[in-house]
Amino acid sequence: MTSRINGRTRLAGVIGNPLDHTLSPAMHNAAYETLDLDWVYIPLRLADETDLMRFLGAARVLPFVGFNVTMPFKQAMLSMCDEVAMLAQLAGAVNTVHCVDGRFIGYNTDGRGLIESLAAETGFIPEGRSVAIVGAGGAAGAALIALILGKASKVSIVNRSLDKAEELVERVIAHARSTELTSVALSAGEEAVTTADLIINATPLGMKDGDPSPVPGEWFSAAQVACDMIYGPNTTPFVESARAAGATAVDGLGMLVHQGAISIDIWSESAQVRAPREVMHEAALARLRAGRPEGGGK
Numbered sequence: 296m297t298s299r300i301n302g303r304t305r306l307a308g309v310i311g312n313p314l315d316h317t318l319s320p321a322m323h324n325a326a327y328e329t330l331d332l333d334w335v336y337i338p339l340r341l342a343d344e345t346d347l348m349r350f351l352g353a354a355r356v357l358p359f360v361g362f363n364v365t366m367p368f369k370q371a372m373l374s375m376c377d378e379v380a381m382l383a384q385l386a387g388a389v390n391t392v393h394c395v396d397g398r399f400i401g402y403n404t405d406g407r408g409l410i411e412s413l414a415a416e417t418g419f420i421p422e423g424r425s426v427a428i429v430g431a432g433g434a435a436g437a438a439l440i441a442l443i444l445g446k447a448s449k450v451s452i453v454n455r456s457l458d459k460a461e462e463l464v465e466r467v468i469a470h471a472r473s474t475e476l477t478s479v480a481l482s483a484g485e486e487a488v489t490t491a492d493l494i495i496n497a498t499p500l501g502m503k504d505g506d507p508s509p510v511p512g513e514w515f516s517a518a519q520v521a522c523d524m525i526y527g528p529n530t531t532p533f534v535e536s537a538r539a540a541g542a543t544a545v546d547g548l549g550m551l552v553h554q555g556a557i558s559i560d561i562w563s564e565s566a567q568v569r570a571p572r573e574v575m576h577e578a579a580l581a582r583l584r585a586g587r588p589e590g591g592g593k
Contacts, residue, residue, distance in 0.1 A: 300335055305358050307336045307562065310350060311365035314338040318548075318579040319363060319555060325578035326559055329571045334360055344371055351375060351399070359394040361562040363555070369433050376401035385440045385467050388433035391558045402561060405434060406441025408554025409495075409522070415572070416549045419493060419520045421445035427488045428452050429481065429509050430497030431459040434524050438495055439467060442474065449475040451487035456480075481509070488514045494537070496523040501531035508532035517541030526551060528583055548583070552576045 309319045323336035339362070341347050347368055354362065364372050369388035373379060376389060379401040383389045389401035413419040421442050428435045428442075431454040442450050454460035460478035468476055479487050488494055488510060500509045502525055510533060515521060521537035526548040530538075537544035556570035563570075 299333065301333070303333055305332075305334045305360040307334050307360050307362060308339045309336075309363040309365055310339045310341050310347070310368060312340050312342060312367065314340045314365075317365075318551065318582050321582035322552060322555055322575035322579040323559070326556070326570050326575050329574050330559075330563075330568060332563070341368070344368070347371060347375075354394060355397045355399075361391065361393045361558065363558055364390050364392060372401055375399065382406065382437075382440055382444075385470060386433065386436040387463075387466065388436060390437075390554065391561060393561050402558075403437050403440075404554040404557040404561070405437035405550070406439075406444075407557050408550045408552075409438050409524075410441045410445055411553040411557070411572075412545070412549030413493070413520070413522060415553070416545050417520050417522075417543050421447040421493070423448050424492040425449040425490065426451070426493045426495065427484070427491035428495045428497050429484075429488070430454060430495075431456070431463045432497065435495075435497035436463055436467070438497055438524075439463065439476075440470075443467065443471055446472075447474050449477070451477045451479055451484070451491065453479050453481050453484035453487050455482075485511075485514055489516065492519060494519060494521045494542075496521075496525065496531075496533045499525070501525040501533055502527070504529075506532065508536045510536065512536035512539060515540035515542045519543070521545075522550075523547055524550060526583075528586070548579060549576070552579055 317338050320336050327334045372389035377398040383403035386403045391402040391404045393400040452460040457480040464476045464478045498509045500506045515537045519542040521542045521544040523531045523533045524547040526546040534544045552575045559570035
């Protein structure tokens with residue numbers, strides 16, 4: 296890939312901190328090669344929001360086609376884009392930026408990536424189904440919006456802090472359409488979780504060795520699908536507990552691949568270009584198996 300870099304090569308990448316673990320360069324560059332795109336994807340570690348501002352100034356004049364955004368800058372990017380898609384506004388976070396003539400257009404592809412990956416890996420379709428999302432941050436917001444658009448019958452936000460769960464529901468309830476939304480404290484969340492068709496871990500628990508599952512193992516059952524937004528070289532406690540109960544459980548690698556693929560679809564600006572999901576998955580999996588320190592996001 297590097298031998299093809301020339302004066303016309305367009306830039307893409309991921310900004311965040313830390314980025315030692317990122318699988319995105321492997322899967323993106325594999326996709327660009329497959330699609331014969333003269334692009335290159337690089338990790339760009341930014342220490343703080345001061346660095347973020349400096350980067351954004353440079354990105355307006357450098358040949359960026361776009362960039363992804365991960366922790367801790369997803370919320371900050373909302374106010375730094377020139378235009379923000381409605382999905383990202385409702386989710387409360389931007390994870391994908393399209394660079395167009397020096398302007399930044401912000402998107403959130405996490406929720407769409409989640410729905411795509413669930414359909415591909417488990418066959419789960421949200422229409423008419425009940426869901427419990429554990430967590431109330433940006434990842435939970437993206438999942439919630441996607442599930443509403445997917446016509447889920449009910450979504451419960453189950454969070455350690457009830458106030459934050461209620462804030463998330465309040466932010467999107469005007470757009471809930473036919474989806475029933477509820478908020479509940481994790482300490483009182485057993486019924487919401489045990490009666491859900493799909494349980495999503497949208498908390499950071501599981502990223503570090505020794506982390507417990509955010510959901511007690513006895514709350515899972517064989518009829519359920521469980522999805523951990525975290526991925527890593529080892530199975531997370533959330534996924535382990537769900538599988539031990541007989542549930543169909545997946546980690547966040549598929550979501551990572553699909554949200555990244557949707558980013559490429561946006562940046563290409565062509566209905567004729569569709570990012571090769573299988574190629575990206577194999578590249579990400581190979582990089583993961585090659586070794587990396589912990590689980591995480593992009």
